[in-house]
Amino acid sequence: DFCxxxxxxxVLPLLEHPWVPLRAGAARLLGACAQNLPRAQARALALGxxxxxLGALRSQPDPRGAPAALFAISCLxxxxxxxxxxxxxxxxxxxxxxxxxxPQPPLRARAAFLLHCLLREHPRLQ
Numbered sequence: 001d002f003c004x005x006x007x008x009x010x011v012l013p014l015l016e017h018p019w020v021p022l023r024a025g026a027a028r029l030l031g032a033c034a035q036n037l038p039r040a041q042a043r044a045l046a047l048g049x050x051x052x053x054l055g056a057l058r059s060q061p062d063p064r065g066a067p068a069a070l071f072a073i074s075c076l077x078x079x080x081x082x083x084x085x086x087x088x089x090x091x092x093x094x095x096x097x098x099x100x101x102x103p104q105p106p107l108r109a110r111a112a113f114l115l116h117c118l119l120r121e122h123p124r125l126q
Contacts, residue, residue, distance in 0.1 A: 005015060008030070015069075016052060024064045027056065045073075045082055063106075066104065070096075096114060
């Protein structure tokens, strides 16, 4: 599969590529590969995907890149306790709060969905 063939290792550097469509595509690919797959989530987290994605979300003014980064973040942390730990440690909950204030409706919707999921999975966050 993609992970065992080294696909994640090939995709992660693209999250910091200067061309926004490539960054966004890498984020969407990472999210699709990790979504609901604990082994892929754990591998991506171990490789440092979450800091790169949060960095992209914090600094990305382009409306194509930020929703893709948030999609990948959501796929990495939902139903993944280690992902939530990393998200909290990296200030990701604050980043999600900022995304709720975005002028981009898709970004606000993704942030609201992820926060809703995290609150349902982890009542202590309430």
